[in-house]
Every structure is written in C-alpha cells, then in structure tokens.
Amino acid sequence: MIEISGESLFRMEQDALGSAAVPKDAYYGIHTLRAKDNFPISGRPVNRRIIEALLLVKKAAATVNGKLGFLAASVSSGIQIACDELLSGELDDQFVTDAYQGGAGTSTNMNVNEVIANLAIEHLGGTKGDYRLIHPIDHVNLHQSTNDVYPTALRIAAIPLLRTLSGQMALLQEGLQAKEKEFADIVRLGRTQLMDALPIMAGQSFGAYAKAAARDRWRLYKAEERLREINLGGTAVGTGMNAPPGYVYAVAEELREISGLGLSRSDFPMDVTQNMDVFVEVSGLLKAAAVNLLKISGDFRLLNSGPDGGIGEYKLPPVQAGSSIMPGKVNPVIAEMIGSVSMRVIANDTAITLAAASGQLELNAFIPLIAESLLESLELMIHAVPVFHERCVGGLKLDRERCSDHLERCGVMAAAAVPYIGYDAAAELHKEAAATGRTFADLLEERGLMTEMQGSAAIQQLRSVQAGIPGHTERDPL
Incomplete structure (x- = not known):
C-alpha cells in the first residue's frame, strides 16, 4: 500500500507491463487504470447498455462454469451475485473506460471483469485486489475472450x-x-x-x-x-x-x-x-x-x-x-x-x-x-x-x-386543358394568364377552346383529384 499521512490511499497491482498504484477504494484494477490513462478522449464512458450486456454474459459464463465444475461453487456464486448487484445499478461510477478506445473492446471487458471480481471478493470477506480469491481473468473471464x-x-x-x-x-x-x-x-x-x-x-x-x-x-x-x-x-x-x-x-x-x-x-x-x-x-x-x-x-x-x-x-x-x-x-x-x-x-x-x-x-x-x-x-x-x-x-x-388561395392563383388548369387543346396551346394560354392576371378558365372561354360544360366538369374533377382526364368519361370522345 502507498501511505499518505498515515492512511493508505492506493493498492499496488501488477500486470504484464509492471505494477501500478490503483486507488484503494476502486473496484476496477490495473487493466482499467491503464485504459483510463491511455484513452482520455471524449470524457464519455462506454454506453451503459454494453456494460449491462457484458454483465449478463459474465453471469451466464459463471453459471455454466460452476455447473460443469470449472469454478468452485463459492466463486461461481460470488460472480453471479456481483453481476446481479451491478445490473441493478450498483457501482455505475466504476465503469470508467472511455467510449473511444483501441483494442477491440478489451479495455471495457477488463473493466467489467475487474469490477465483478473485486465486488465478489468483498462478498467472500476479502479485500479488493486480493485476486487469489477471485481473479478477473482466471475466474470471471474463464473460457472467454473479448472477441x-x-x-x-x-x-x-x-x-x-x-x-x-x-x-x-x-x-x-x-x-x-x-x-x-x-x-x-x-x-x-x-x-x-x-x-x-x-x-x-x-x-x-x-x-x-x-x-x-x-x-x-x-x-x-x-x-x-x-x-x-x-x-x-x-x-x-x-x-x-x-x-x-x-x-x-x-x-x-x-x-x-x-x-x-x-x-x-x-x-x-x-x-x-x-x-x-x-x-x-x-x-x-x-x-x-x-x-x-x-x-x-x-x-x-x-x-x-x-x-x-x-x-x-x-x-x-x-x-x-x-x-x-x-x-x-x-x-x-x-x-x-x-x-x-x-x-x-x-x-x-x-x-x-x-x-x-x-x-x-x-x-x-x-x-x-x-x-x-x-x-x-x-x-x-x-x-x-x-x-x-x-x-x-x-x-x-x-x-x-391558404390552400384554396394558392390553388386558385396557380396555373394547374393548363394541365387539365392539355387533352383538349394540346400542350403548346395550353402553355401559351398559361403564359398569357400569368402576364395579364386573368384566369386560365376565362381565357379558355374567351377563345372558345372548351365548352362551358367541359370547362366546368374539368374544374370540378380537378378539385376532387380523381384519376383520368378532367371533364371526360371513358365513353366520351375528346
């Protein structure tokens, strides 16, 4: 332990790269500490849903490994209990790896492994970091890979x-x-x-x-x-x-x-x-x-x-x-x-x-x-x-x-007239209507291009937005 003013604030843990001082009260360990130091990127932790899902995976693995005799009953049970507590929201602040990290998720996987192990160790009466009781890799991660x-x-x-x-x-x-x-x-x-x-x-x-x-x-x-x-x-x-x-x-x-x-x-x-x-x-x-x-x-x-x-x-x-x-x-x-x-x-x-x-x-x-x-x-x-x-x-x-006003002032009647007078003539009338401020229907009537009955029927059908040729039935010739 590292002592400051007579009080131990850190515990020493080791990995393949050496040793490091982990905060005494932290449930995470040296692998998480290194990830925390290596990836101070977004300040945003890994999405909580990933953590919850990993906890379910760890619980399932511990359960099966216990049933098959690969884990002692106390170890298997301790891991399962720890997973359940963590799934309820306990110790959320211990999942500290940044959302943006290298390593294909190994940092997050180890963060979860270490928090589970240390919580389970406490339930067995041990002290955080005493991985002789429950080890993050040998026990929590048994038969698994991050991948x-x-x-x-x-x-x-x-x-x-x-x-x-x-x-x-x-x-x-x-x-x-x-x-x-x-x-x-x-x-x-x-x-x-x-x-x-x-x-x-x-x-x-x-x-x-x-x-x-x-x-x-x-x-x-x-x-x-x-x-x-x-x-x-x-x-x-x-x-x-x-x-x-x-x-x-x-x-x-x-x-x-x-x-x-x-x-x-x-x-x-x-x-x-x-x-x-x-x-x-x-x-x-x-x-x-x-x-x-x-x-x-x-x-x-x-x-x-x-x-x-x-x-x-x-x-x-x-x-x-x-x-x-x-x-x-x-x-x-x-x-x-x-x-x-x-x-x-x-x-x-x-x-x-x-x-x-x-x-x-x-x-x-x-x-x-x-x-x-x-x-x-x-x-x-x-x-x-x-x-x-x-x-x-x-x-x-x-x-x-507003809808009615826009419809009245637009030139859509030109389209209704195309089957009767042709595209070019309809385009010319539309252009004249826009230039003079007169309605397209008035110009049609003035030029005698459509009968009053045809014009009225076309306008009425246009308003009801039906399929077909406005003002015309299937039996009527154009």
Missing part, C-alpha cells in the same frame, strides 16, 4: 432497442394515417421541384408519409433476426480454443435464458467474430428511417414557412418562443429536432460502415466505435420519434383558406 463476449454483448444491447424503435415507428405511422383521414377533404397545390404542380388531396401526402413509416417499422422489426446469432464460445478467433465443448453449447443456452432474447449459437463463430456486416445492415435500416424522417420534417418546415412571407399552408404546433429579438416569432423546433437527429444517425451510419470495412483478418479492432455509434443512433431515434409524433404530427393543422 467473443463483446460482439455478443452488442447484439444483446441492440435487440431490445430495435424492438422499442419499431414500436415507436408503428405509432408514428398511426399518427400519420390519422392525419390522412383528417385532411381527406382538403385540396392543396402539389409541388414538384419546389414549383407549382398538379393538385392533391392534403390527406394523400400524409398517406405517403405513413407508407414510408410502415416500411421503416417493418424493416426494423425484421432486423432483429440478423442480431440473434452469437459467437460466444468462439474465444479469440472463432475456433473455440480454450473453451470446452460442453461449455460452448451450454453457455449459449444459459445466456438465452437469462437475457430473454432468442439468441442462437453461430454454426461458424469465426464469421461472427471477424465480420461486422450485420451491424452495417441494421445501421443502414436506421439510416433509411432517418432519411424518411428528414424528408418528412423538411416538408413540414417548408409548408409551414411564413406564415405571412412563406407558403403557410401547414400550421405546426407552437411549442416555444422562437426568437430573443423578434416578438411573436415561433419556429418549427420539433421538426428541426427530428431533422438534427436524422442527420446524426446518417453520420453514425458512415462511421459504422468505415469501422466495419476496416476490420482485418480474424478480428475487427473497431467494434467499440460500431457499438457506440449504433447504440447512439437507436437511443436517439427512440427518444426523438415519439416527441415528433406527439408534439408535431399530432397537433399539425392546415390553413384551408
């Missing part, structure tokens, strides 16, 4: 989040479908390339949004299947060296039982150990959902713009004052928030893609980055999607008068 426990833990951490997010997307889909019905009787001007186009029913645009959300919901729901296959028992490179066959099969069963997830042992663990494409696939589906959310929120912001100097057809719920200098200004902050989250998810997907592609030979050293990025994307979307649903979509209104 099989970390990929397994990431799957365990991600699956419940995927389930939650799929449910949130389902609720968003329902909210958009409700708006489809609410606005089913309102015609608004359609726009392509930000220019006036054919009219649509306002509800139809929300129906299109709902279809996109439905695809995202289903894709995310199905993505869980990709994550169920684990390489636990494959040890360092997937061959299973130093892991007895009885343990290999039993530990997968035990982990499935205590996690409540439909996990299955890979029939080729080497694949799961070195290839990270499954996480790229899941991230890609998150990116697809983010792209849809970014597009939808962008539409909301554009159609809400103004209200006096912009389009102003949508009225997004006012949730907070928007300016410290302009009284009365209210900004579309919820739509902006979901847009920002979507951009972050898209950026994380790029990081995951690069990290997965940068794996070499029998291992991917960048799986900690994959884990942090994937879990961040999932958590962000889980928090953001319901806020967008409840505080933006749910309270969105339409300005019927």
Whole structure:
C-alpha cells in the first residue's frame, strides 16, 4: 500500500507491463487504470447498455462454469451475485473506460471483469485486489475472450432497442394515417421541384408519409433476426480454443435464458467474430428511417414557412418562443429536432460502415466505435420519434383558406386543358394568364377552346383529384 499521512490511499497491482498504484477504494484494477490513462478522449464512458450486456454474459459464463465444475461453487456464486448487484445499478461510477478506445473492446471487458471480481471478493470477506480469491481473468473471464463476449454483448444491447424503435415507428405511422383521414377533404397545390404542380388531396401526402413509416417499422422489426446469432464460445478467433465443448453449447443456452432474447449459437463463430456486416445492415435500416424522417420534417418546415412571407399552408404546433429579438416569432423546433437527429444517425451510419470495412483478418479492432455509434443512433431515434409524433404530427393543422388561395392563383388548369387543346396551346394560354392576371378558365372561354360544360366538369374533377382526364368519361370522345 502507498501511505499518505498515515492512511493508505492506493493498492499496488501488477500486470504484464509492471505494477501500478490503483486507488484503494476502486473496484476496477490495473487493466482499467491503464485504459483510463491511455484513452482520455471524449470524457464519455462506454454506453451503459454494453456494460449491462457484458454483465449478463459474465453471469451466464459463471453459471455454466460452476455447473460443469470449472469454478468452485463459492466463486461461481460470488460472480453471479456481483453481476446481479451491478445490473441493478450498483457501482455505475466504476465503469470508467472511455467510449473511444483501441483494442477491440478489451479495455471495457477488463473493466467489467475487474469490477465483478473485486465486488465478489468483498462478498467472500476479502479485500479488493486480493485476486487469489477471485481473479478477473482466471475466474470471471474463464473460457472467454473479448472477441467473443463483446460482439455478443452488442447484439444483446441492440435487440431490445430495435424492438422499442419499431414500436415507436408503428405509432408514428398511426399518427400519420390519422392525419390522412383528417385532411381527406382538403385540396392543396402539389409541388414538384419546389414549383407549382398538379393538385392533391392534403390527406394523400400524409398517406405517403405513413407508407414510408410502415416500411421503416417493418424493416426494423425484421432486423432483429440478423442480431440473434452469437459467437460466444468462439474465444479469440472463432475456433473455440480454450473453451470446452460442453461449455460452448451450454453457455449459449444459459445466456438465452437469462437475457430473454432468442439468441442462437453461430454454426461458424469465426464469421461472427471477424465480420461486422450485420451491424452495417441494421445501421443502414436506421439510416433509411432517418432519411424518411428528414424528408418528412423538411416538408413540414417548408409548408409551414411564413406564415405571412412563406407558403403557410401547414400550421405546426407552437411549442416555444422562437426568437430573443423578434416578438411573436415561433419556429418549427420539433421538426428541426427530428431533422438534427436524422442527420446524426446518417453520420453514425458512415462511421459504422468505415469501422466495419476496416476490420482485418480474424478480428475487427473497431467494434467499440460500431457499438457506440449504433447504440447512439437507436437511443436517439427512440427518444426523438415519439416527441415528433406527439408534439408535431399530432397537433399539425392546415390553413384551408391558404390552400384554396394558392390553388386558385396557380396555373394547374393548363394541365387539365392539355387533352383538349394540346400542350403548346395550353402553355401559351398559361403564359398569357400569368402576364395579364386573368384566369386560365376565362381565357379558355374567351377563345372558345372548351365548352362551358367541359370547362366546368374539368374544374370540378380537378378539385376532387380523381384519376383520368378532367371533364371526360371513358365513353366520351375528346
């Protein structure tokens, strides 16, 4: 011990590189201390969900190793009890490795091993650091490698989040479908390339949004299947060296039982150990959902713009004052928030893609980055999607008068006239109407290009946004 003013504040621990002074009260040990010193990068600890998942893996391994006689009953029990306490939130401040680290997750794995060991040692009446009772590697990490426990833990951490997010997307889909019905009787001007186009029913645009959300919901729901296959028992490179066959099969069963997830042992663990494409696939589906959310929120912001100097057809719920200098200004902050989250998810997907592609030979050293990025994307979307649903979509209104005014002043009647008078003539009339301020219908009537009955029917059908040729039935010749 190192003594300061008669009080021992540190304990000495050793590893292959030598010895180091570990804070006496710390449950972590020398391996964690070195990682803490080596990676003072973000100031953000490893995602708590990875820690929880690793604790489940350690508990399963200790249980099986105890049953098979590889661990003494007291050691196996001590590890299991320590895992349960830590899963309840005990000693969260002892998991101190930075989210950005080298080593394929070894620092995090050792942090978990050491905290479990020292807590279990205390339960056995020992002193922290007395690894003769319970050793972080020989006991807690028995028959394991970082390379099989970390990929397994990431799957365990991600699956419940995927389930939650799929449910949130389902609720968003329902909210958009409700708006489809609410606005089913309102015609608004359609726009392509930000220019006036054919009219649509306002509800139809929300129906299109709902279809996109439905695809995202289903894709995310199905993505869980990709994550169920684990390489636990494959040890360092997937061959299973130093892991007895009885343990290999039993530990997968035990982990499935205590996690409540439909996990299955890979029939080729080497694949799961070195290839990270499954996480790229899941991230890609998150990116697809983010792209849809970014597009939808962008539409909301554009159609809400103004209200006096912009389009102003949508009225997004006012949730907070928007300016410290302009009284009365209210900004579309919820739509902006979901847009920002979507951009972050898209950026994380790029990081995951690069990290997965940068794996070499029998291992991917960048799986900690994959884990942090994937879990961040999932958590962000889980928090953001319901806020967008409840505080933006749910309270969105339409300005019927503004929609009608824009429709009246646009040149969409030119499109309705094309089947009767041809494209070039319709374009000339549209140009004249825009220059003179007269309506397209007035010019049609003045030139005698359409009968009053045809014009009236065309206008009426255009307003109802039906398929077919405005003012014309299948039996009528043009």
